[in-house]
Amino acid sequence: MTSISTRAHSADAHKHGVLFVFAAGVLWSTVGIGIRMIDDAVVWQILLYRSISMSLFLYILFRMRSGESPFVQIRRIGSPVVVAGLSLVAAYSGGIYSIQNTSVANAMLLFATAPFMAAVLGWIVLRERVRFATWIAIVVAIGGIAIMVADKSGSVALKGSLAALGSAFGFAAFTVALRWGRTGEMLPAVFLSGLFAFAITLAICFGLGLSVVLSPNDGFISMGMGGASRCRSDPLHAGLT
Template sequence: MTHGRAVALMVVVTLMWSTAGVVTRQLEQARSFEVTFWRSLFTVLALVVILAAWQGRAVFGRMRHGGPALWISGLCWSVMFTAFMVALTMTSTANVLVTMAVGPLFTALVARIVIRHRLPVRTWGAIAVAGAGIAWMYGRQFGQGSMTGTLVALCVPVAVAFNWTVTQQAQARGKDVDLIPAVLVGAVLSTLYTFPLAWPFQANSHDLSLLAGLGVFQLAIPCILAMMCARVLKAPEVALLALLEVIFGIALAWLGANEVPAPSVLAGGALVIGALLVNEWLGLRARRRQPGLVPPIA
């Protein structure tokens, strides 16, 4: 895959990811954990078929010998899958996506604490600005119903941070963690522990068709495509392109579900996205000036 095609494909991936909010707003009867259960179940079914066709049965053998890191990574993926969909049923799409956008900065902070990764000054500044944006959002929502949903959404970037840190620690010890089977493990775990919480089922055929579409086209396929793009694109490029999910997701929910984002979310989101953009842009410039330098995280 050429660099240009990888960029174009990553844009398509972010567009597929961003459909979760607008599709969830079209559900008629399914609510909360049932939404998560069906999406995760359809993701499992899709990944089993895709992985078996793409990599053969050997991919399932690697899962058995993946070691603790793979299963911890899978647990983190399950938290991400579950918290994301539950949060969407509790608060606005914009709240969820802006909160998720702090993932790279959470990752940098956790890596600094746990594995002593050096953080450049620009990243500390980005963390401070993004933190102010999230604090502004939370402050304006305090005492409102959307506050709980935003706190649930915060579990996603926390899980992202620990997922990346565990993976990096394993790789530093010479153990390569295959992230694609880890995604499958995460979907299986999410399905298992949301099943009792989803009972009794209320989804009708209309809801099931939408949730099947989310499982296959919003999660399973784009996750695999993103892994393919990550083999060609540099980490800062992936981080920048992934921000398109926030823009696409808010726009689709606005246009397709008449979900107008609150002014506090737009203001806080502008701070978060701006901090991420400037941080990644400065990092990319620094690496281009010193191509032989091993870059610090974020």
């Protein structure tokens, strides 16, 4: 009876996981629209405000759900959370920069290479088996990427395409880090990425002489992205990791 109950729970978790992953994809696709609606803010200013709202939201959520600080959970899990948090900073930075410097369609297509990168990283780092069909898909994807990037050579769009690939690699590294720390709660990694991004972008803004005060429109949209990012993190505890 226990075995049947366990299988039923696992099946439900998987269904919820698939639903959350689909929702995450939909929410991630709205980032391009949000960034296009920003008037003057550059990538570092956007990330600064986005990180503030995301970290505050998640801190309150952790307190309400578990009654303990996310820092306690971070210390309990250790290195996988830190690696995942840093990977997300790279993913977010590259994602926003790419959308500001190339077309949304081009950036989104390059973001879609993240699963292939994750498969290769998982094979290298975690020694997870990769199917032959997956290797074929990876080779085809690399060929398509080469054509797309070559078409953008000699322009600002090339930097945007390379940043999109860097973002995809960040998400791939994040995925592998989740697998590494799958025995524990990995949602604190998203909270930690917000703190990392806040510290890094604040230093960059001061270093480049960028204002940390945005217009109401840019500030509202940037902080709204932080809330959407938390929703995109739901698959972390939905039975798919």
